[in-house]
Amino acid sequence: MTITEHEVVESGARDTVLSPADRWGHLRKVPKFAAVLVVFVAAVVTFRVKFSGFLDETNVNSILSSASIDFLLGMGMTLTIISGGIDLSVSSTAVLAAVCGGEMTVHFGVVVGIFACLVVGLVVGTVNGLLIARLRLNAFIVTLAGLVAYEGLARLILNDSTLVLTTTTFGSFFYAQLGPFTYISLLMLAVLVVLSLVLHKTYFGRDIYAVGGNSHAARLSGIAVERVTVAVYAISGLCAGIASVLLIGFNSNSVDPTALGGDELTVAAAVLLGGTALVGGSGGPFGTAIAIIFFFTIDKGLNLIGITATYWQLIITGVLLLFAVLIDRAQMLIHRRRLTTLSISESEK
Amino acid sequence: MGGHLVGSRGVTEQVSPSMLGEAEHGPLIVEARSISKFFGPVTALNDVSVSFRAGEIHALVGENGSGKSTFFNCLSGMLRPDSGEILIDGIAEHHVSVRHARMRGVAIVSQELSLIPELSVAENVLLGSRVASRNGVLRWPDLVSRAIRALDYVGLDVNVSLPVRDLSVSQQQLVEIARVLSFRPRLLLLDEPTASLESDDVRTLIKLVQQLASEGLAVAFTSHRTAEILELAHTITILRDGVHIETSAAKGIDEEWMVSRMVGRELAKIHPRSISLNDESHQKSALRITNVFTKDGFVKGASLEVHRGEILGMAGLMGAGRTELLESIFGFNPQSSGVIEMADVALQAPSPREAMRAGLALVPDSRREKGAVIGMTVLENMFMTKRGLKFWRSRRRESEEALAWMARLGLPRTPLHAPMSSLSGGQQQKVILAKWLRRRPRVLLLDEPTRGIDVAAKAEIYSILEACADEGMSIIVASSELPELLRLCDRIAVMRAGRIVGVFDRGATEEQIMSVAISERKS
Numbered sequence: 001m002t003i004t005e006h007e008v009v010e011s012g013a014r015d016t017v018l019s020p021a022d023r024w025g026h027l028r029k030v031p032k033f034a035a036v037l038v039v040f041v042a043a044v045v046t047f048r049v050k051f052s053g054f055l056d057e058t059n060v061n062s063i064l065s066s067a068s069i070d071f072l073l074g075m076g077m078t079l080t081i082i083s084g085g086i087d088l089s090v091s092s093t094a095v096l097a098a099v100c101g102g103e104m105t106v107h108f109g110v111v112v113g114i115f116a117c118l119v120v121g122l123v124v125g126t127v128n129g130l131l132i133a134r135l136r137l138n139a140f141i142v143t144l145a146g147l148v149a150y151e152g153l154a155r156l157i158l159n160d161s162t163l164v165l166t167t168t169t170f171g172s173f174f175y176a177q178l179g180p181f182t183y184i185s186l187l188m189l190a191v192l193v194v195l196s197l198v199l200h201k202t203y204f205g206r207d208i209y210a211v212g213g214n215s216h217a218a219r220l221s222g223i224a225v226e227r228v229t230v231a232v233y234a235i236s237g238l239c240a241g242i243a244s245v246l247l248i249g250f251n252s253n254s255v256d257p258t259a260l261g262g263d264e265l266t267v268a269a270a271v272l273l274g275g276t277a278l279v280g281g282s283g284g285p286f287g288t289a290i291a292i293i294f295f296f297t298i299d300k301g302l303n304l305i306g307i308t309a310t311y312w313q314l315i316i317t318g319v320l321l322l323f324a325v326l327i328d329r330a331q332m333l334i335h336r337r338r339l340t341t342l343s344i345s346e347s348e349k
Numbered sequence: 350m351g352g353h354l355v356g357s358r359g360v361t362e363q364v365s366p367s368m369l370g371e372a373e374h375g376p377l378i379v380e381a382r383s384i385s386k387f388f389g390p391v392t393a394l395n396d397v398s399v400s401f402r403a404g405e406i407h408a409l410v411g412e413n414g415s416g417k418s419t420f421f422n423c424l425s426g427m428l429r430p431d432s433g434e435i436l437i438d439g440i441a442e443h444h445v446s447v448r449h450a451r452m453r454g455v456a457i458v459s460q461e462l463s464l465i466p467e468l469s470v471a472e473n474v475l476l477g478s479r480v481a482s483r484n485g486v487l488r489w490p491d492l493v494s495r496a497i498r499a500l501d502y503v504g505l506d507v508n509v510s511l512p513v514r515d516l517s518v519s520q521q522q523l524v525e526i527a528r529v530l531s532f533r534p535r536l537l538l539l540d541e542p543t544a545s546l547e548s549d550d551v552r553t554l555i556k557l558v559q560q561l562a563s564e565g566l567a568v569a570f571t572s573h574r575t576a577e578i579l580e581l582a583h584t585i586t587i588l589r590d591g592v593h594i595e596t597s598a599a600k601g602i603d604e605e606w607m608v609s610r611m612v613g614r615e616l617a618k619i620h621p622r623s624i625s626l627n628d629e630s631h632q633k634s635a636l637r638i639t640n641v642f643t644k645d646g647f648v649k650g651a652s653l654e655v656h657r658g659e660i661l662g663m664a665g666l667m668g669a670g671r672t673e674l675l676e677s678i679f680g681f682n683p684q685s686s687g688v689i690e691m692a693d694v695a696l697q698a699p700s701p702r703e704a705m706r707a708g709l710a711l712v713p714d715s716r717r718e719k720g721a722v723i724g725m726t727v728l729e730n731m732f733m734t735k736r737g738l739k740f741w742r743s744r745r746r747e748s749e750e751a752l753a754w755m756a757r758l759g760l761p762r763t764p765l766h767a768p769m770s771s772l773s774g775g776q777q778q779k780v781i782l783a784k785w786l787r788r789r790p791r792v793l794l795l796d797e798p799t800r801g802i803d804v805a806a807k808a809e810i811y812s813i814l815e816a817c818a819d820e821g822m823s824i825i826v827a828s829s830e831l832p833e834l835l836r837l838c839d840r841i842a843v844m845r846a847g848r849i850v851g852v853f854d855r856g857a858t859e860e861q862i863m864s865v866a867i868s869e870r871k872s
Contacts, residue, residue: 202740210733213722220681220719221733221784222705281724 032275033287035327039320040294047301057180059300064185065174067296069094069250069260071188072243074267074274074288075195076125076236081271082199083229084212084280085132085139087236089124089146090243090267091260092154097121097244099154102163102255105248110169117248118241124150125237129230147264154257165253174249184246188289191239195285208232212280269321270295374583375403377439378567379424379455379536384433386419386591393419396433397593399586401536406562407569408582408599412611412803416591417571418460421538424569425457426450456534460541462525466514471496473513474528499527503557518667519550526557537561539570543577544801547667547829548863555581573803575604576832589613612805633657634693635823636709636792638678641687647673649847651687655792655823660814662838663827664862670847671827672714675794679711680704691792705734710790712781714797714827720781721769727751728765731784754783759809775806782813792823799833811837831859 031037047054073090080087097120105113124146131142176183199205207228210218219225248255270291276283299313379401386394394416401407409417422428424435426445434441437453450456464473474496496509505523513521522542529537539558543551558581562568572578578585578599585602587594587610594610637654647670655661663671676682678689680700689696696707704711713719721730731754732747751765758779769777778798785793795814799807814837818824828834834841835857843851843865851865 201742203735203742204740206729206733206742209725209729210722213724214718216719217713217722218733220679220701220711220713222702223733224700224702281722 031287032277032283033290034275035323036273036275036287036291036294039323040290040297043294043297043301047297047304050301051304054301054304061177061180061182061185063293063296063300064188065182065250066299067293068184068188068246069243070263070267070270070295071289071292072191072239072246073263074270074292075191075285076239077264077267078271078274078276078283078285078288079195079199079208079232080139080236081268081276081278082212082280082283083208083232084215085229085232086143086268086278087125087128087233088140088143088264088268089128089150090236090240091263092147092150093121093124093237093240094244094247095255095257095260096124096150096154097241098247098255099157099163099257101244102165102248103157105165105170106163114245117244118238121237121239121241121244122234123237125240126230126234128237129233132233133226133229151257151261158255158257160257162257163255165248165255170245170249170253174246187242187246191242192285192289195235199284204228204231209281212282214281266295266317267292269317273321374405375565375567377401378403378437380436380439381420381424382434382436384420384423384430384435386416386423386428387431392591394423394430395591397588397591398433399593399596401567401569403535403565403567404562405567405583406558406581407567407584407586408578409569409571409586409588410578410607410611411571411588412805415588415611417588418540419591420588421457421540421569421571424450424536425455425538427457451532451534454533454535455538456529456532456536457538457540458522458525458529458542460544462521464513464521464525467512469510470500470507470513470516470524471509473524474499474509474531476528478531495531496527499531500524502530503527504553517550518545519547519553522546522554523557530561534566536567536569539568541571541573541801543572543574548831549666549867551577573801574830575607575804578607579604587611608804611803635659635691636678636825637688637690637693638674639688639690641674641677641689642685643670643673643677644683644685645673647847648677648684651844651847651849653825653842653849655825657823658818658821659840660818660824660826660838662834662841663825663844664831664834664841665827665844665866667829669844669866671844672796673847674844675711675796675825675827676713678704679709679794681711705788705790708791709794710734710785710788710792711794712778712785712796712798714800716774716777716781721777723770724768726766726768727763727772727780730769730780731787734784734788750787751783754787758783758813773803773806775802775810778802778806778810779813782810786813786817790822792825793817795824795826797828798826799828799830807833831862834862835859 044055053059073094077087077090097117100120101113101117104116128139128143128146131137132139173183178186197205199208207218207223210221210223211225211228215225218228247259251259271283271288272278273294274283274287274289274291276287295317298316302308302312302316377400380398381400382398384394384397385392397416397420399407399409399420409420411417419428423430426447426449429445434443435445436442437455442449442453445453447457465476468476471493475492480491480495493509500507500509500523503523503526505520505527507516507520513524516524522545526537526539542554542558546554555577558568558570562583570581579602582599584596585599585607586596587607589611633656635655635657639652641648641651647668649670651670651674653661653674663675665671673682677684677687680703683699691707691709697703701711717723722733725733728744728747728751731751732742748765755761755763755765760776760779763772763776763780769780772780782798793814798814799810802810811833814824814826818839826834826837839855841853841857841862842849843853843862845866851862853862
């Protein structure tokens with residue numbers, strides 16, 4: 001046996017009068033996204049020192065707006081990864097929803113169009129979920145197939161061209177502001193808050209962690225694993241649907257089916273950087289949110305410095321991902337040392 | 350190597366009267382002197398000195414967390430002691446790695462086997478050795494013949510080109526032992542070698558160990574099963590909380606003596622509860638299964654009845670279908686046919702969710718794989734069975750209820766927000782028990798509820814179960830440990846080849862049950 005797990009060794013001498021509920025509280029207070037948060041703050045400070053206008057309202061809003069689509073995709077993907085799967089199809093789902101919503105807008109107006117965006121996202125996500133949960137197919141492969149197929153479908157609908165909307169509603173919403181905040185950033189905040197509440201304060205949220213942590217144990221505890229799985233992918237699809245509305249606005253009321261190519265990997269990287277483990281059962285949307293905004297802050301900062309080449313951004317993303325893993329590793333070691341009660345697992349099978 | 354010679358063995362060794370029995374064994378091979386090991390502020394081993402002689406079978410005994418595995422890991426080079434020294438043939442060894450320890454003659458078979466499931470038996474046997482290769486290129490015929498020879502030595506006759514995953518657990522263990530023996534160790538460490546074995550495989554292993562010892566190998570092992578310790582060991586060393594309590598010749602030692610030293614106190618005397626099945630309250634059927642078959646083919650027409658307030662044991666060899674039957678009753682393992690009735694009402698149980706609603710509960714055999722979500726907290730695990738319309742969680746409500754259960758289950762100091770992974774096996778099992786008991790099931794199914802759990806925790810779990818049965822809960826316990834069933838159960842059903850082949854009332858002997866469990870197995 002090696003040191004595979006911590007084991008609490010009961011010891012009368014060390015026993016304090018802390019209530020059991022409090023005694024371990026502090027250990028859980030070190031969030032997994034601490035690493036990315038630190039780097040993020042460091043980056044912001046650096047850019048702020050270099051460019052005095054970096055934290056201006058316009059600049060911040062511009063960063064948040066450019067991050068918004070990936071942010072929403074990331075919210076959905078976080079959920080699927082926590083549940084032990086992954087949704088690689090988020091970007092294609094958003095594109096397909098944008099195309100369908102765009103077409104509906106052309107024919108039936110903006111309200112129907114937006115509604116269509118959301119419904120298409122939800123339906124596509126549900127289909128993914130049903131394939132994964134009912135047919136017990138591998139989530140990675142199902143959504144990889146979806147990634148390719150949904151974009152293909154979108155291009156088929158548009159006959160491989162770009163859809164241009166005559167209405168200006170999407171674009172104007174996209175850049176509209178409420179006080180210092182854009183509607184976009186309020187929407188992002190709302191989605192983040194809702195998902196956080198669902199994950200941490202509801203039994204449904206706890207079930208998602210349980211399914212991702214150990215699906216056998218979850219099922220044997222009476223959790224409807226299939227239902228939870230379908231719901232998670234449906235929510236991911238819905239997030240992509242919301243993102244598709246922004247996508248139309250972002251491109252100034254036009255829909256380009258290839259607009260989001262490759263974004264799913266950026267999003268996946270952000271989810272992992274944000275402390276959600278690929279194996280499932282841990283993490284949360286807050287880390288993802290920080291990581292995504294961090295990526296776009298770096299983008300913006302590099303642009304201001306004069307580095308516009310995307311390859312630099314790619315290289316930096318890659319390096320940061322490795323860095324986050326290293327930090328995570330270091331955190332674990334510190335955590336282990338801090339545990340006053342480390343021992344060798346003696347007989348766990 | 351950095352070793353230096355120290356004085357001759359005879360001078361440094363203290364011979365206590367109880368160790369005189371060792372004189373019949375061969376020369377000293379490995380001597381651990383004042384070994385201490387710390388993990389942060391925790392003392393895992395405190396000044397432990399034990400010596401191992403050729404031909405001697407040495408049992409290391411202690412509860413979970415007593416430091417047995419840590420000690421083995423120090424000897425085998427997996428961990429480096431913080432102080433003290435390990436002498437091999439009287440030469441102090443520093444900076445010992447696993448590889449180095451192996452070269453010097455100390456080899457370990459860990460509890461978790463280190464075989465590679467997809468590789469063939471032959472490749473596994475010679476894993477880590479370069480013998481059957483020329484310039485780094487593997488020579489298959491040479492590999493096979495060497496592997497067969499090595500396996501022959503441990504009495505295993507299998508097709509060596511099969512992948513290891515096709516072998517049974519006990520066969521895999523023999524492969525591991527064969528591999529370790531191919532390094533020609535002089536001290537063989539076996540960490541919980543019998544934990545996952547059935548009784549007849551345990552017999553094989555015991556014979557093998559005895560044979561190895563008679564050929565002059567020093568053997569040290571750990572075990573939670575007192576009977577086999579007393580049978581096999583020549584010498585017994587007892588550890589408690591990392592401290593060496595006593596080393597003594599095994600002759601004349603009984604279980605009570607050993608357990609009291611392991612635990613540090615006398616265990617409460619065991620009073621087997623006695624219920625009369627003729628009592629009216631115990632006449633009512635709580636769960637009846639009739640002619641159940643499962644789709645996986647392990648259960649072939651099992652029928653069984655358990656009454657209200659009864660503890661029913663389920664004995665049988667590995668592969669007899671106990672786990673599969675329990676899981677099919679709970680809806681985890683799909684049935685192909687059969688009837689399950691609870692309190693005379695037929696139950697359709699296609700899923701654990703519905704079985705749970707009907708008042709069933711299952712504590713599965715593997716805590717890690719099925720029982721707990723190891724990365725989640727104690728509290729989250731305990732309330733995983735929360736069902737109903739409640740949408741929002743309430744920490745306060747959960748904590749209050751959880752604390753009450755923890756107190757009742759003898760875990761008053763276990764923090765609710767600690768991850769499950771930080772708990773010992775026994776603590777985890779109690780949390781899993783609490784998770785089900787808080788739902789007040791009418792029928793509780795338990796599969797190997799005390800596997801890998803230390804003696805004190807076992808006794809506590811027994812008394813919890815008995816208390817539940819006294820309150821009218823019906824309990825089915827499947828276990829590979831017959832003494833456990835004999836102690837705990839009002840009746841014992843024996844399973845063989847997917848069927849219930851006999852039911853014994855309290856008072857049956859181990860022999861009677863085993864003979865039913867084994868007989869006709871060959872047919």
